[in-house]
Amino acid sequence: RNPRMEFAGEFAYYGEGYRAPGSRKTQWRVDPNCVSVRLDTLLDTEVEQISYAPPTCEGCDAVYCSTSNLSRGGWKCEFCGMTTAISAEQKSRTQHGAAPAFEFTLPGDAGSAQGGAPRTIFCVDMSGSMCVSEGFQKTKWRCAACTLRNQLGVAQCEACGQPARPEDLDPMVYLSRLEAVQLMIVEQLEILKKSAEPTSAGLVAFNDGVTLVGDGTQEPVQILGDALHDYDGLVSVGEGVPIFGAVVSEAATKLKEKVGRLKARGQTALGPALLASVAAAGQVPGSKVIVCTDGLSNAGLGALSAESSAIEHEYASAFFKRVTDYAMAKGVYVSVVSIEGEQCNLAELGMLAQRTGGTVQRCRVDELTSCISSLTSSAVIATHVEATLVLHTSLEPYQLCMPATHTVGLNSSVQSVSSATNSTQILFQYGPASADRLSHLPVKPGNPLRVPFQVQIRYRSKDGARRCRVLHDELPSTDDFAHAQAKLDMSVMTAVATEASGLLALGGDMHGATELAEEYSKWFEARRSGGTGGGAEEQLYDDYGSVVGMLRGLGGAAPARHVVVSEPLYDSAMVAEGASTAPSSREATLQNSVYMSMDPVGGFNQQSDEVAENLLHLTQSDRHRWRARPPNAVDYE
Numbered sequence: 001r002n003p004r005m006e007f008a009g010e011f012a013y014y015g016e017g018y019r020a021p022g023s024r025k026t027q028w029r030v031d032p033n034c035v036s037v038r039l040d041t042l043l044d045t046e047v048e049q050i051s052y053a054p055p056t057c058e059g060c061d062a063v064y065c066s067t068s069n070l071s072r073g074g075w076k077c078e079f080c081g082m083t084t085a086i087s088a089e090q091k092s093r094t095q096h097g098a099a100p101a102f103e104f105t106l107p108g109d110a111g112s113a114q115g116g117a118p119r120t121i122f123c124v125d126m127s128g129s130m131c132v133s134e135g136f137q138k139t140k141w142r143c144a145a146c147t148l149r150n151q152l153g154v155a156q157c158e159a160c161g162q163p164a165r166p167e168d169l170d171p172m173v174y175l176s177r178l179e180a181v182q183l184m185i186v187e188q189l190e191i192l193k194k195s196a197e198p199t200s201a202g203l204v205a206f207n208d209g210v211t212l213v214g215d216g217t218q219e220p221v222q223i224l225g226d227a228l229h230d231y232d233g234l235v236s237v238g239e240g241v242p243i244f245g246a247v248v249s250e251a252a253t254k255l256k257e258k259v260g261r262l263k264a265r266g267q268t269a270l271g272p273a274l275l276a277s278v279a280a281a282g283q284v285p286g287s288k289v290i291v292c293t294d295g296l297s298n299a300g301l302g303a304l305s306a307e308s309s310a311i312e313h314e315y316a317s318a319f320f321k322r323v324t325d326y327a328m329a330k331g332v333y334v335s336v337v338s339i340e341g342e343q344c345n346l347a348e349l350g351m352l353a354q355r356t357g358g359t360v361q362r363c364r365v366d367e368l369t370s371c372i373s374s375l376t377s378s379a380v381i382a383t384h385v386e387a388t389l390v391l392h393t394s395l396e397p398y399q400l401c402m403p404a405t406h407t408v409g410l411n412s413s414v415q416s417v418s419s420a421t422n423s424t425q426i427l428f429q430y431g432p433a434s435a436d437r438l439s440h441l442p443v444k445p446g447n448p449l450r451v452p453f454q455v456q457i458r459y460r461s462k463d464g465a466r467r468c469r470v471l472h473d474e475l476p477s478t479d480d481f482a483h484a485q486a487k488l489d490m491s492v493m494t495a496v497a498t499e500a501s502g503l504l505a506l507g508g509d510m511h512g513a514t515e516l517a518e519e520y521s522k523w524f525e526a527r528r529s530g531g532t533g534g535g536a537e538e539q540l541y542d543d544y545g546s547v548v549g550m551l552r553g554l555g556g557a558a559p560a561r562h563v564v565v566s567e568p569l570y571d572s573a574m575v576a577e578g579a580s581t582a583p584s585s586r587e588a589t590l591q592n593s594v595y596m597s598m599d600p601v602g603g604f605n606q607q608s609d610e611v612a613e614n615l616l617h618l619t620q621s622d623r624h625r626w627r628a629r630p631p632n633a634v635d636y637e
Contacts, residue, residue, distance in 0.1 A: 004044070004101055004471050005455060006036040008492040012395065012451040012475045013484035014432045018523045028401045028516045030523050031481070032488050034429045034496045035389070037455050040422040041101070042382050042469060048102040058084045059442070060410040062390045062454055063470050065102065078452045080393050080410055081443035103469040106458070116245050117198040118286045118380065122185055123277040124262070125293035127207045130178040131264035132294075134365050141168035177339050178264045180365045181292055184372055185259050192248045197379075201252070202244045202280065203259060206273035207266035208299060210234075212280070214243025216255030228272045228300030231322070238279025245283075268295045271302025271316075274334075275323050282330030285460065286380035286419055288358075289332060290372060291349065294339035320348045324355050331383030331460065333357040333419035337371050340364050351506070357385075357417040357424055378421040382459040384466075385420045389413045389428040390454040393445040396437055398429035400500045401516055403437075410441075420459070427496055428455075450474045485527070490540045493520075498547050505551065514551045521548045 009032030017031040055064040055075060059082030069076045074085045140149045141164060143157040152171060156163050175183075185203070192199050203213035209224040221241050227233055248255075270293055281287035297303050302319040304312060327334055335358035336349045350360040361371040390412050391397060397404040397413035408414045415426050438444065455471040478484055497520040505513035524544060 004037070004041040005453065005473050006038070006489060006492055007473075007475060008032040008034045008036075008489050008496070009484055010475065010487050011478040011484045012430075013479070013481070014394075014447055014477055015479040015481050015484065017431075018481065018485075018519070018526075028512075028519050029398065029431055030401065030519045031431070032484055032493065033395075033398070033431050034427060034492060035453065035455075036489075036492045036495065037387060037426045037428070037457070037471070039382065039385065039387075039417075039420040039424040039426065039457070041471070042420070042457065042459060042461075043422060044101070047469065050102055050104045053104055053107050055084060055086055055090050058082060060390060060393070061388075061412065063456060063468075065470065065472055067472070078392075079390055079454070080441075081445060100473060101469060101471045103467055106466045106468055116284045117200045117247050118284050118288075119200045119202055119244060119281050120188075120192065120288045120290065121202045121204060121244070121277045121281045122188075123204045123206070123273050123289055123291045124181055124185070125207075125268060125270065125295065126178055126205045126262045126264050127268040127295060128265050129268075129295045130181070131176050133174045133176045133179075144168075175365060176264065177294055177365055178262060180368050182259050182262060184292075184368045186256050187369055188372060189248055189252045189256060193252055195248070198247045198249075200245050200284075201248045201255060203255065204273050204277045204280070205262055206269045207264075208269065210269055210273045210276055210300075212237070212241055212243060212276060213255070213258050214241065214280075215246040215251045216253075216258050217246050217251050218243045220258070223272060223276065228269050231275065231301060231319075234272050234275045234301070235279045235326070238276035239283060241280070244280050267299040268293070268297055269299040269303075270295075270297035271319060271323075272300040275301065275326075278323060278327045278330065278332050278334065281332045282327070285331030285383040286462070287332055288380070288419075289327075289334045290337065291334065292337045292339070292368075292372070317348060320352055324352045327352070327356045328384075328416065328418035331418050333380065333417075335359050336361070337368065338362040339368070355417070357419045357421070378423065380419045381422055382420045382461060383418060384458075384460040385418070385424075386414060386416045386458045387426045388456040388458075389430070390456065391430055392448060392451050392453075393438075393441050393443070394433055394447050395430045395451070396433040398431045400504055401429065401496075403431065403434065425495070427492075427499060429496060429500075447477055447479075449477060451477050490524075494540050494544050497544065501547065501551060510551070514548075517548045517551050521545065 011032075013031050013033050015031070017029045056062065057064075057075070057077040057080060059077060060080040062077055062079045064070075064075055064086075068078055070086065074083045076083050139152055141152060142149050143160065143162050144165065145162040146157060146160045148157055148159040150158055150164070152169070154164070155169070189201055192201055200215060202215050205211045205213060209222055209228065212221040212223070214220065221237065221243060223234065223237060227237075270291070274289070274291060277289045277291075281289050297316075302316045302323075304316050333356040334353050336353050338349075338361070340362060352358075353360050363371045388408065389397065393411050396411065399405075399413070404413060413428055413430075415428070417424060417426070432447075433445075452474045453472065457469045457471070458466065459469070460466050497517065501513045501517045501520075504510075504516060521544065
């Protein structure tokens with residue numbers, strides 16, 4: 001087995017898949033034909049490096065390796081059966097690939113190191129709603145003389161004997177949302193100062209307008225009025241202003257001062273601020289944008305309100321899709337932290353985060369530091385990542401547990417992410433090729449005894465070079481379901497099930513998401529009752545049970561006639577009102593789209609952000625288990 005490719009099972013399964021006894025046939029295929037590729041494999045320095053680009057199949061784009069079949073006539077591809085001519089020079093370069101992974105630099109793209117340190121840009125809401133204060137229970141107080149933190153019941157400092165002031169002994173502390181964000185940024189700057197690698201931090205704040213504070217060493221730049229509606233102008237300002245780039249160790253003090261001057265007032269120009277932040281971060285690939293907001297974007301590009309029409313939602317969706325594509329092209333990943341209490345269109349922002357490789361958190365004010373600490377500490381290991389699974393032509397790519405509507409090349413599936421960290425995981429599904437698909441192939445395959453698999457990971461490394469890492473392995477084939485499910489990696493299985501259900505629900509097909517989750521749940525329960533697996537699987541079964549329960553609950557909260565769907569989301573939007581079933585959203589879902597903002601005819605209403613957060617966490621495939629609420633990590637003095 002190739003340890004860099006985690007197959008759910010030990011066989012490539014050609015049978016019909018699991019179906020509970022007595023249940024009707026569904027469109028969903030439930031079986032162990034899936035593989036997980038963790039992108040921390042790119043950190044493996046022991047992988048075989050070759051100095052040339054190996055031959056690729058003219059039929060399916062598979063990359064040649066030493067286990068391929070080379071004869072006088074050329075290379076007969078083990079995936080599609082087509083023969084590719086191999087030159088004499090190429091024959092002398094065909095000894096690579098004996099190991100299960102090798103890597104080469106893509107031709108004509110040696111690259112160069114990027115200028116400047118990677119940037120972490122905090123995109124912070126300072127609209128009027130950020131002045132709302134909340135009370136929190138204190139457990140400690142800080143001595144005014146020596147700054148030691150003492151337990152609340154102690155009347156004098158344990159270190160210097162300084163008596164506690166009356167306000168020190170008050171068991172409650174009141175903090176506005178903006179004050180909590182300011183404290184969080186100051187704490188994160190101290191952490192970034194201690195980073196092993198040089199890093200730059202910057203601030204973009206927004207209310208009625210957008211203020212590019214930068215790294216704090218120069219005067220801020222403001223964007224106001226009509227400029228908030230000028231996409232190209234916002235990009236130009238973000239890319240061109242020379243106020244970002246100073247390393248944190250040199251600029252932290254000045255940036256802290258400017259963070260402390262932020263005042264909450266006005267509206268929420270989130271869309272323009274996000275675009276300007278991505279433009280500024282994109283000057284150094286691998287940079288991060290961390291959006292922290294408590295409300296809906298209601299000024300400038302991407303603006304919405306509770307009364308917005310379907311066409312206004314469509315325009316807002318098109319804007320966020322455009323920002324997503326821009327961030328991916330620049331190698332920037334965006335994470336979103338939404339403060340509980342208001343709606344912020346987390347569905348749109350969350351899908352932006354998902355596609356760029358970021359994460360989504362929705363938290364209370366007292367959880368801000370614990371939420372954001374994990375975001376700033378995640379180091380980017382590669383940008384512009386594109387992973388391709390090449391399959392034998394007896395198989396075909398699947399998405400959402402059904403045959404994919406389109407493939408890349410002859411028989412490949414591709415997934416992309418703008419930036420990858422050491423926790424990023426990509427999941428692929430596959431299944432036996434349909435009779436219709438087989439009838440259109442140039443070379444008719446049989447079912448091989450051993451089935452080859454190849455994953456090609458194209459990425460840009462820190463030195464700027466564009467590289468390709470090739471992972472290859474093979475599995476024995478079977479059409480016996482008992483053999484196929486004998487030994488399974490249930491962490492991969494539950495990741496596939498939760499991701500597929502989450503994407504279906506986000507695409508508007510809540511009925512399909514629930515039905516798919518039920519099918520997997522029946523299979524897992526059958527394994528449990530049959531004694532298959534062991535104690536290590538029990539927690540995964542229980543965790544997945546909570547996913548099924550959540551989807552059942554949401555199915556009641558979002559009746560089909562109130563579901564807003566899109567086909568695809570970013571080209572058109574429609575409200576399915578009065579329909580007995582929700583229109584198919586499969587095409588939209590397969591394009592990573594989502595349209596679940598506040599429905600003008602009902603639907604999710606004030607539950608939309610909470611619903612979106614739960615569903616988005618299902619799609620975060622680097623988490624094998626249902627995510628629990630993060631613990632409070634900060635004691636406020």
